[in-house]
Amino acid sequence: MKRHLPPLLSLVLALLSLPVSAATAPVVSTVADQKGIELTIYNQNLGLVKDRREIRLPAGSGELRFMDVAAQVIPTSVAISSPDGGLRVLEQNYEYDLLSPQKLMEKYVGKEVKLYQKNPRTEREETVTATLLSTTGGPVFRIGDEITFGHPGRLIFPGVPEDLIARPTLVWLLESDAAKPRPLEATYLTAGITWRANYVLTLDERDERGNLAGWVTIDNRSGATYRNATLKLVAGDIHRVPEEGVRLEKTLRAAAMTAPAPQFREEAFFEYHLYTLQRPSTIKDNQTKQISLVTADAVPVKKEYLFRGESFYYTAPAGDTIGNRKVGVYVELENRRENRLGMPLPKGVVRVYKRDAGGSLQFVGEDAIDHTPEKEKVRVKVGDAFDVVGERKQTEWRKVAADTYEAAFEVRLRNHRKEDIVVRVVEPVPGDWTMLSSSHPHEKGEAHTAEFHVPVPKDGEATLTYRVRMRY
Numbered sequence: 001m002k003r004h005l006p007p008l009l010s011l012v013l014a015l016l017s018l019p020v021s022a023a024t025a026p027v028v029s030t031v032a033d034q035k036g037i038e039l040t041i042y043n044q045n046l047g048l049v050k051d052r053r054e055i056r057l058p059a060g061s062g063e064l065r066f067m068d069v070a071a072q073v074i075p076t077s078v079a080i081s082s083p084d085g086g087l088r089v090l091e092q093n094y095e096y097d098l099l100s101p102q103k104l105m106e107k108y109v110g111k112e113v114k115l116y117q118k119n120p121r122t123e124r125e126e127t128v129t130a131t132l133l134s135t136t137g138g139p140v141f142r143i144g145d146e147i148t149f150g151h152p153g154r155l156i157f158p159g160v161p162e163d164l165i166a167r168p169t170l171v172w173l174l175e176s177d178a179a180k181p182r183p184l185e186a187t188y189l190t191a192g193i194t195w196r197a198n199y200v201l202t203l204d205e206r207d208e209r210g211n212l213a214g215w216v217t218i219d220n221r222s223g224a225t226y227r228n229a230t231l232k233l234v235a236g237d238i239h240r241v242p243e244e245g246v247r248l249e250k251t252l253r254a255a256a257m258t259a260p261a262p263q264f265r266e267e268a269f270f271e272y273h274l275y276t277l278q279r280p281s282t283i284k285d286n287q288t289k290q291i292s293l294v295t296a297d298a299v300p301v302k303k304e305y306l307f308r309g310e311s312f313y314y315t316a317p318a319g320d321t322i323g324n325r326k327v328g329v330y331v332e333l334e335n336r337r338e339n340r341l342g343m344p345l346p347k348g349v350v351r352v353y354k355r356d357a358g359g360s361l362q363f364v365g366e367d368a369i370d371h372t373p374e375k376e377k378v379r380v381k382v383g384d385a386f387d388v389v390g391e392r393k394q395t396e397w398r399k400v401a402a403d404t405y406e407a408a409f410e411v412r413l414r415n416h417r418k419e420d421i422v423v424r425v426v427e428p429v430p431g432d433w434t435m436l437s438s439s440h441p442h443e444k445g446e447a448h449t450a451e452f453h454v455p456v457p458k459d460g461e462a463t464l465t466y467r468v469r470m471r472y
Contacts, residue, residue, distance in 0.1 A: 026063040026171075029055045031227075034068075035183070038230040039283065042238060043346065047193040047222060049073075051186045059179040061090065066170040070190035071223020073168065077189035080172055082182050091173035105135045107161040115141070115153030128153060168223065192222035193283075195233055197293060197348030199369075201380070202361070203331070207303040207354075210333065214294035214345065216264070216275070220283050228280040233264070235346035235371055236272030263292055266343050273344045273371075296340040302332045305423040307390040307413065311430050311448075314407055314470060325391060326384040327413075327423060329365075333378050345372040350380045387416040388423065388456070396467070404471045406436070411464040415456040425452040425464055431472025438466035 033053040040048040049070060057064065066080075075094035081087075115128040130141040130151075140149045170186060195218045202211045216233060220226075264275040275293070283289060306328040331352065335341045351366040365382030372378050396408035413423050427450045435442055435450060445451040456462045 026065050027055060027057060028065045029053055029067060031068040034227075036230070037226055037228070038232070039226045040232040040234060041193055041195045041218060042234045043195055044238060044240065045191055045194040046240070047190045049186075049188055049190060049224075049226070052183065053186070054181050054183050056181045057087075057174065057176040057179065059176055061173065061175045064172045064174055066172065066186055067167060069168055069170055069186070069188070069224060070192070071168045072190050072192035072221075073170070074189045074191065077187075078170060079187045080170075080184060081187075082184050084182065086177040087182065087184075088175040089172055090175055093171040095169045095171055102135065104157060104160070105132065105139060105155070108132050108157060109135060113158070114156040115143075115151055116156055117151075117153035190222045190224070193218070193220045195219070197235075197346040198290075199345075199348060199350040201301075201331070201333075201350055201352045203301065203352065203354040203364075205355070207331070208301060209298045210301045210331070210352075212294070212296045212299050212333070212341070213292070214348075216291045216293045218283060218287075218289045218291070220285055220287050220289070223285060225285045226283045228282060231277040231281045231283070233275040233277075233346075234269070234272050235275065235344070237371075238272070273346070275346075294341070294343055294345070299333050299339050299341065304330045304332060305385060305388055305421055306330055306426065307411070307423055308426045309392060309428055311428045313392070313394060313409070314405075314430055314468075325389050327388045327390050329382045329385050331380050331382055335372050335374055335376055335378055337374075342374050344374055345369070345378065347371045350378070352380060352382050388421065389414050389416075390423070390425075395465075400469065404469065406467065406469045408467040409465070411454075412461060413454055413456045413464070414461040415458060417458055419458050421456050421458075423454050423456055423462075425454055426450075427452075427466075429468055429470060431470045433468050433470045436467040436469055438464070440464050440466075442466070 033055055034051065035054055036052040038050040038052075040050075042048075047070075051066075051069070053066075055064065073094060078092060078094065080089060080092070109132055111132060113130055113132050115130050116125050117128065118124065119126050128143055130143045132139060133142055133147070134140040138149055139151070139155065140147065141151055142148075170188075176182070195216055198215045198217050200213045200215075204210065263278055265278055267274050267276070277291065281289075281291070308328070333339065333341075335343075335345055347368070347370045349366055349368050352364050353361050354364050356362050365380075367380040367382070369378055369380065391412045391414075393410045393412075394407060395410050396406070398406050400406055409427070411425055413425075415421055426445060428448055429450050430448055433448070433450075438452070440452045440454055442450045442452050450466075450468070452464055452466075454462050454464050
């Protein structure tokens with residue numbers, strides 16, 4: 001007599017008889033599962049991504065395919081965690097064998113494909129079955145008993161191989177203690193994204209004050225878009241081990257424009273400085289984005305003319321007039337709160353502008369600055385003076401003892417401008433030196449330098465003379 005099982009027991013037995021592969025199919029997660037993303041960008045072609053998603057995982061071990069990640073992810077930096085625990089990572093992989101026409105053909109070498117071509121007489125497409133023999137230098141086919149290449153037909157593949165993917169994917173083999181939706185955070189470093197600071201300094205008519213606007217320029221070539229991201233920037237020189245395949249940082253240019261109010265909160269972080277944007281921002285792939293960093297109006301500015309010598313002037317007997325006729329022009333400001341600044345300024349390029357007699361803004365020069373803490377000076381070389389020239393001549397040189405020498409110099413400065421100026425003359429005297437005489441007061445500046453401040457009248461000239469004794 002045939003026994004009938006209860007309906008519930010029959011259902012359980014039917015579920016148990018399902019193929020194992022149905023219960024262990026990979027879980028695929030896309031950006032649609034994303035609950036938040038945080039992006040920290042370093043000014044060294046590096047970004048730190050924290051991608052938070054909620055994903056339903058089955059109980060036991062299974063594969064998670066985590067898609068929509070940066071194409072330039074550094075695989076050895078990847079980590080995944082779950083705040084509620086109950087998750088164990090058994091393996092992790094980074095799959096980047098991306099789908100492309102060339103890759104697709106390579107996967108079908110030795111297999112049958114179809115070629116579609118239009119019959120010129122009937123104007124109908126005809127199908128030809130062929131075996132793809134090679135892709136080197138172009139596809140080579142066997143059609144029937146004949147070998148051919150350069151076939152005009154469209155190449156049709158029966159499907160996409162499993163080991164080719166449409167976009168970069170992180171794959172984990174996980175062990176979960178329960179079947180339920182879990183909050184997961186994937187963290188990884190990626191190359192191809194960087195930022196730099198760009199500044200615009202607009203001088204007033206007398207070169208005594210300037211308006212400073214600072215911008216953050218972000219260049220994203222990482223292969224991913226970060227939507228509504230919490231954005232943080234790290235300024236500082238972190239130490240890194242060189243990675244193969246990392247792209248070189250791209251040089252950017254920033255336009256002069258009116259800057260809005262600052263949007264970043266700055267804080268000290270380890271030996272660096274961290275700048276956090278106070279709102280979410282979307283950083284698209286292959287996008288250059290600019291965000292206002294700092295603005296300050298009427299900042300006191302000091303303009304300086306600098307005439308600098310060379311140390312080799314002091315190691316040879318007297319000779320003819322020495323070159324180096326260029327007089328450099330610098331502007332300097334102090335990064336202080338009383339100057340409406342005070343935020344540590346990241347390294348970048350300062351571009352200097354000034355209005356001409358007609359009121360039009362003109363570019364006058366640019367220079368790179370390093371990371372500048374609060375209460376330090378920002379010094380920018382604008383260029384070389386056109387109407388101020390210098391000339392240096394060694395007038396005497398003699399050996400006093402085996403290790404002691406005396407030399408005398410004459411520095412002539414000519415000013416063709418319509419106002420009086422002061423030229424700072426810096427002489428890099430080597431060894432242990434003593435100033436024996438000088439026409440202008442001097443002071444010791446940097447190591448082994450003597451500095452003079454020489455007033456030069458408008459449409460006139462001034463001459464600095466000095467004698468120095470050196471031991472080396």
